[in-house]
Amino acid sequence: MHEVNWAALSVFVLLFGFITWLGFAAARWRKGDLDQLHEWGLAGRRFGTLVTWFLIGGDLYTAYTFIAVPALAFGAGAVAFFAVPYAVVAYPLLFLVFPRLWQVCHRHGYLTAGDFVRGRYGNRWLALAITVTGIVATMPYIALQLVGLQVVIGALGVSGSGWLADLPLIVAFLILAAFTYSSGLRAPASIAIVKDILIYITAFAAVILIPMQLGGFGKIFSAVPHEKLLLAVPGANSTGAYGAYATLALGSALALLLYPHSLTAILSASSGRTIRRNAALLPSYSLMLGLLALVGFFALGAGVSNLPEFAAGFRQFGNNFAVPALFLHSFPDWFVGVAFAAIGIGALVPAGIMSIAAANLYTRNIHCEFINPNPTPKQEAQLAKRVSLIVKAGALVFILFVPTKFAIDLQLLGGIWIIQTLPALVIGAYTRWFNDWALLTGWAVGTCAGTAMAISQDLKPAFPLKLGDWNLPGYTAFYTLLLNLAIALVLTLLLNARSAARPADETVAADYHA
Amino acid sequence: MNGGGDGRAARSTWSWWYLLFLVQFVAVLWPPFYNRAEPALLGVPFFYWYQLACIVVAAGITAFIYLVTEK
Numbered sequence: 001m002h003e004v005n006w007a008a009l010s011v012f013v014l015l016f017g018f019i020t021w022l023g024f025a026a027a028r029w030r031k032g033d034l035d036q037l038h039e040w041g042l043a044g045r046r047f048g049t050l051v052t053w054f055l056i057g058g059d060l061y062t063a064y065t066f067i068a069v070p071a072l073a074f075g076a077g078a079v080a081f082f083a084v085p086y087a088v089v090a091y092p093l094l095f096l097v098f099p100r101l102w103q104v105c106h107r108h109g110y111l112t113a114g115d116f117v118r119g120r121y122g123n124r125w126l127a128l129a130i131t132v133t134g135i136v137a138t139m140p141y142i143a144l145q146l147v148g149l150q151v152v153i154g155a156l157g158v159s160g161s162g163w164l165a166d167l168p169l170i171v172a173f174l175i176l177a178a179f180t181y182s183s184g185l186r187a188p189a190s191i192a193i194v195k196d197i198l199i200y201i202t203a204f205a206a207v208i209l210i211p212m213q214l215g216g217f218g219k220i221f222s223a224v225p226h227e228k229l230l231l232a233v234p235g236a237n238s239t240g241a242y243g244a245y246a247t248l249a250l251g252s253a254l255a256l257l258l259y260p261h262s263l264t265a266i267l268s269a270s271s272g273r274t275i276r277r278n279a280a281l282l283p284s285y286s287l288m289l290g291l292l293a294l295v296g297f298f299a300l301g302a303g304v305s306n307l308p309e310f311a312a313g314f315r316q317f318g319n320n321f322a323v324p325a326l327f328l329h330s331f332p333d334w335f336v337g338v339a340f341a342a343i344g345i346g347a348l349v350p351a352g353i354m355s356i357a358a359a360n361l362y363t364r365n366i367h368c369e370f371i372n373p374n375p376t377p378k379q380e381a382q383l384a385k386r387v388s389l390i391v392k393a394g395a396l397v398f399i400l401f402v403p404t405k406f407a408i409d410l411q412l413l414g415g416i417w418i419i420q421t422l423p424a425l426v427i428g429a430y431t432r433w434f435n436d437w438a439l440l441t442g443w444a445v446g447t448c449a450g451t452a453m454a455i456s457q458d459l460k461p462a463f464p465l466k467l468g469d470w471n472l473p474g475y476t477a478f479y480t481l482l483l484n485l486a487i488a489l490v491l492t493l494l495l496n497a498r499s500a501a502r503p504a505d506e507t508v509a510a511d512y513h514a
Numbered sequence: 515m516n517g518g519g520d521g522r523a524a525r526s527t528w529s530w531w532y533l534l535f536l537v538q539f540v541a542v543l544w545p546p547f548y549n550r551a552e553p554a555l556l557g558v559p560f561f562y563w564y565q566l567a568c569i570v571v572a573a574g575i576t577a578f579i580y581l582v583t584e585k
Binding site for chain 1: 527532535538539541542543544545546549550551554556557558559561562565566568569570572573576577579580584
């Protein structure tokens with residue numbers, strides 16, 4: 001690997017030092033009793049419109065996103081832009097569904113998706129399925145945040161042999177674990193403000209300065225090979241790349257808000273109105289992500305993969321090195337430090353929220369449901385804090401000892417798994433017409449079929465569905481959601497016809513709006 | 515289709531304005547609309563600037579729906 005870039009490293013370390021202080025100081029921000037789980041894990045549900053904007057933005061638009069989407073554009077071209085329609089269709093869902101979920105969770109003191117499903121359907125096994133899915137889908141996602149961190153640390157030229165090579169990553173993670181433990185959700189929320197400001201500065205600098213250096217957008221795009229510039233036009237009797245692109249965007253959007261870390265950030269808002277306002281304000285992050293996807297093309301235009309000083313980085317990190325290499329190539333050293341700090345801190349914010357979300361799920365829906373039904377509030381909060389440490393340690397071990405590709409594959413499967421919770425959670429926000437056992441069966445079939453379909457395609461997102469003469473390649477998660485819904489629908493009709501007796505619903509229709 | 519039985523309260527939260535969301539769904543989920551290079555804008559092919567513009571339009575639609583439905 002190349003020489004250590006001291007100027008960039010100094011700025012990077014300085015900014016990291018600042019957010020470390022901020023993470024610990026956050027415990028005193030809008031002070032609450034951190035021995036209560038809703039204070040530690042949801043920051044007392046007191047975040048207004050602006051903080052919620054920073055928090056959800058910092059949560060959904062992760063470091064890995066900022067590395068991987070441009071890397072996909074760099075490697076595969078136009079298909080990477082599915083991130084844009086994905087973001088466009090996700091926010092109406094946030095606007096319509098999640099204020100209802102916020103209301104009912106607020107009214108009944110629910111902290112997790114498992115809490116809601118348990119209360120709504122009165123079925124602990126359905127709640128367990130939702131909980132386990134959430135935890136399992138989140139774990140590889142945390143690990144992937146570390147990949148983002150690893151790439152920028154490597155790009156700063158920090159290297160070593162043996163365990164020393166992993167030391168910076170371990171230090172960053174210890175910092176994260178310590179302030180999440182002591183400050184709860186307040187830590188990632190306060191750090192998200194710094195991270196998002198840095199990311200905005202970096203993105204706009206990249207989109208304005210680099211095209212100027214490269215001689216304008218026209219020149220950059222004329223250097224992009226034709227087959228990468230646009231989607232391939234489908235052949236006869238096939239929806240081809242069009243269907244794959246649209247279902248990938250729609251399926252990803254449907255899955256996005258079901259992740260435990262999304263729900264945690266959404267539930268920490270101070271009202272349903274705060275969430276609706278954010279549905280209109282959060283697209284500013286999508287715009288930035290779209291612009292950053294273009295940065296993948298800038299990297300093609302600048303030809304960074306052919307420069308000898310970056311050969312080692314590309315060998316180690318593959319296309320994920322495209323954006324760091326372009327920044328090193330185009331920016332002055334001190335600004336490289338700012339940009340890399342933005343990505344590095346961008347890893348800590350979602351990783352912190354994800355570990356809190358997973359800890360909330362375990363504590364509320366596994367421990368309190370199956371192991372110790374009557375903890376004191378203090379025991380409950382204490383357990384969640386400890387679990388958050390275990391979750392992060394697990395992710396760290398995963399990334400240090402398991403090949404990165406495995407984390408990426410698992411994260412892809414995670415999308416297929418988490419989308420199977422949509423019927424219980426999203427439709428459950430409107431009606432409990434669906435039978436709880438029917439939902440559980442639909443979930444199980446969707447999860448198994450999705451996993452098998454993905455493995456049969458070597459874990460590529462698109463499945464080549466064939467219906468009669470038609471080829472309909474599309475996102476596996478989307479197809480298996482349809483299967484899940486169909487099964488839940490048919491079984492509900494059968495089961496409800498046989499017997500009207502069902503577990504009690506804790507909630508009433510009035511709980512779902514202000 | 516309403517849980518709890520009091521359908522009237524649930525219906526009162528529905529607004530016909532929500533149908534405006536369909537505009538942004540169709541605009542971005544139908545690639546034949548925009549899978550072409552021309553007309554380019556400042557050298558950016560249509561495929562890319564159209565979808566970026568959709569983000570801005572969608573945010574505007576969402577803000578509009580918020581304003582007309584919030585009492």
